[in-house]
Amino acid sequence: MNFEKYSKQQFESLGLSTPAARKLADELQDDVAKEIQAAVLPAFMNVVERLNAQGHHLEVYDHIRVGDISFRDEPIAGQCYLRLACDTTISAGYAHTMTADELEARAAASTQTLCLSETRWLTKTILTRVLNCKSSSFSVLEWDSTISSENTLSFRCSSA
Numbered sequence: 001m002n003f004e005k006y007s008k009q010q011f012e013s014l015g016l017s018t019p020a021a022r023k024l025a026d027e028l029q030d031d032v033a034k035e036i037q038a039a040v041l042p043a044f045m046n047v048v049e050r051l052n053a054q055g056h057h058l059e060v061y062d063h064i065r066v067g068d069i070s071f072r073d074e075p076i077a078g079q080c081y082l083r084l085a086c087d088t089t090i091s092a093g094y095a096h097t098m099t100a101d102e103l104e105a106r107a108a109a110s111t112q113t114l115c116l117s118e119t120r121w122l123t124k125t126i127l128t129r130v131l132n133c134k135s136s137s138f139s140v141l142e143w144d145s146t147i148s149s150e151n152t153l154s155f156r157c158s159s160a
Contacts, residue, residue, distance in 0.1 A: 001031045011094045021094040030066075033090045037066045044069050044086050056082050 004010075006028045014021040041064070048058045048071055058071040067088040073081040 001035055014094070016095040022096055025092040025094050025096060028092045029090045033066045033088065036088055036090065040086060040088065041069065048084065058082060058084060
């Protein structure tokens with residue numbers, strides 16, 4: 001990994017919360033995820049091998065991707081016994097953060113589209129809980145759980 005690429009000086013030169021800093025932070029996330037995967041995968045494979053030596057029949061489920069390792073003991077299609085997975089999330093930003101209050105303010109309009117790069121630290125569940133919390137002045141009416149090619153997710157809310 002080229003650590004010089006991610007120096008403080010490099011981030012500072014791009015500015016706080018800029019698209020260029022977001023792009024560099026995304027690249028950092030990807031590079032760190034690859035580093036972590038390289039360290040985790042051999043250890044995980046060792047665990048799978050040792051469990052299989054104890055009578056399980058764990059096999060790769062889907063494809064192994066950076067941040068997503070999944071095995072299943074599924075002797076009959078659809079009948080899964082042991083499931084073992086390792087999901088890794090790496091998050092980075094250069095001042096790309098939002099507080100719950102800022103998020104709530106952005107949701108005041110009837111329809112919102114949030115850029116995932118701005119809310120990368122939030123999962124759908126957390127975001128839904130924030131928007132549905134009793135102290136909020138709005139509630140979620142619809143949630144589009146698909147993520148567009150622009151890395152956005154949408155929801156529609158109304159005043160409570």
